[in-house]
Amino acid sequence: MPAYHHGNLRATLLAAAERSLRRDGADRLSLRDLAREAGVSHAAPRRHFPDRQALLDALAESGFARLDQELRAALAAAGEEFGPRLHATAVAYLRFATEDSALLELMFTRKHREGADRLVAAAAEPLGLMPGLIAQGQAQGVLEPGDPQRVGIVLFATLQGIATLVNGGLMAPELLDGIVEIAVDQFIRGSRRR
Amino acid sequence: MPAYHHGNLRATLLAAAERSLRRDGADRLSLRDLAREAGVSHAAPRRHFPDRQALLDALAESGFARLDQELRAALAAAGEEFGPRLHATAVAYLRFATEDSALLELMFTRKHREGADRLVAAAAEPLGLMPGLIAQGQAQGVLEPGDPQRVGIVLFATLQGIATLVNGGLMAPELLDGIVEIAVDQFIRGSRRR
DNA sequence: CATCTTTGTTGTCAGTGCCTACTTTGTTTT
DNA sequence: AAAACAAAGTAGGCACTGACAACAAAGATG
Structure with missing residues (x-):
């Protein structure tokens, strides 16, 4: 040194x-x-x-990178079937999101400033995984056809919202597993092939 | 003066x-x-x-009160049917949640401090509306039976998550109406009586 | 009227982020 | 190899903040 x-x-x-x-x-x-x-x-x-915000942005960016890693790992560990893959992704996301609430907040709330292009780009990576999953479900004939992007947003939003509730102390962490189960089931039932 | x-x-x-x-x-x-x-x-x-945080807490508390008002107003204006009532609630919530993102953040992220009892109590008011709605849907025979509390959490989480995505700049506000539609439809399909 | 409580005021303190000017180190050019 | 240059530190200062203490004014209460 x-x-x-x-x-x-x-x-x-x-x-x-x-x-x-x-x-x-x-x-x-x-x-x-x-x-x-x-x-x-x-x-x-x-x-x-250059300033404090730049440091925080860098933290958020590396957060997205780690999230991407963890989601990919979870997907790789899951099998081929859609249901289990979805479940594994949901669990992995919520683990990440509830393990460090301050980081999650940093990642998902741009604090009144423009052009955090770099950050948005970093976010696109893991968030892009969702539509991919959906498309796979559709290809396997489990889900009805439709824009994977839009459906994926709803799914992701649900997970994100659950994390917010837990991190905000409005929902007991013990309930997490049960809620994830319900959310995933409901999602599949809600958009499966009729 | x-x-x-x-x-x-x-x-x-x-x-x-x-x-x-x-x-x-x-x-x-x-x-x-x-x-x-x-x-x-x-x-x-x-x-x-007494300190800065107390002021912020007061803001959050009044935010919950206003949210409660607006949700109740939306419900009162909607008819008796479950579907439209749910839709009206969802729209009202997202309007509130995306209209002042900083306030929403204040309301839902307790910043590393214990015992914000007062706040949690204020939050319970509007959040309690959800299970009530669900119960009504069940009574009308539209939704399958089940714990309204748990199902309500998932529904609320979805809305909250959508708001987070919009406020964070990860989803275009123009997409809001369409997404709400999808979310509500999917929810009903996902837990309607079989 | 005298007293007490509430709600202001002034002044101070430690701490912060940002900025400028200067210094040291490592690299590149001649 | 020497000189010039860029990168990465240091020192000091500035304006600002939240919290605190001591004091003053106004209002309420006996």
């Missing part, structure tokens, strides 16, 4: 920020704190993140 | 806070700003709100 040039300050800051976010939420995350923790001066982070 | 005693500072502050929240979001809301706007000293708000 060199004295002056830290070497990988950016990564160090991001790691510390991730911990801070999870523990205390985005509001309490302080750049100066992170700098202290990394052992650099208070202005050093500025070289890597 | 008396010179020293403002008379209704609390209400004045809340009104200004509501505007500020809607325009700039909770992050940028500044107590000192509100005080300036109300023409009082920077420490005056402290007499009415």
Whole structure:
């Protein structure tokens, strides 16, 4: 570790920020704190993140990347059948979404600012998985035909909403498994081939 | 208007806070700003709100009250039939939820703090409307029997999730009406009497 | 009228994000 | 190899914030 040039300050800051976010939420995350923790001066982070929001955006972006990974892993582990695949995806998403509520919030609420193109692009990746799943269900003849995009949005929204309720303390986490079951069943029944 | 005693500072502050929240979001809301706007000293708000979070909580609470009003109004205006009633509720909720995204966020994300009992109680009011609706659908023979509570959660979650997607810029607002349609149809089909 | 409570005021403190100017280090060019 | 340059740190300052304490005015209460 060199004295002056830290070497990988950016990564160090991001790691510390991730911990801070999870523990205390985005509001309490302080750049100066992170700098202290990394052992650099208070202005050093500025070289890597033009402002606080940029740091938060980077966290959100890496969140989407991790979400994408986890969803793909869940899908890969599930079999070929549509029902189980859908169920596995739902469970994986909710695990991710309820495990770090501050991160989820960061990922899904753009705070009154324009052009977070990079973020939207990162979000498109995992969100694009849904329509794919739907299309597969349609191809297998389980679901009725229709625009996979629109149907996928509704499905995803349901999962996202459940996560919001749990994270907001409006629904007990113990109920999660049961609710997911209901949601998935209801979705399949609601759009299966007539 | 008396010179020293403002008379209704609390209400004045809340009104200004509501505007500020809607325009700039909770992050940028500044107590000192509100005080300036109300023409009082920077420490005056402290007499009415012990700290910043208390002010935000009050905003969220009044948000739930207004939501409750609007949902009830929508239900009252709808007829007796279950389908239209459900649709009206969904539309009313999404109108509320997408009209002031910062408020919605405030209402549904408790920021790492315990015992916001008052808030949870305020939330229970409008959220309790859902199971009631479901029960009615069951009584009318449109929906299959089952725990209205659990089914209601899924329904509400779907709406909440749609709002999150719109507010987060991940779904175009123009698609809203169409998506609501799909969501409601799918819900009814998914849990109607077999 | 005297007293007490409520609701203001002023002043202070630690902390923050952002900015500018300067310094050190590593890289590239001549 | 020396010189020029870019990248990545440091130091200090600024305006601003929320919270706190001590005090003052106004109103309510005995």
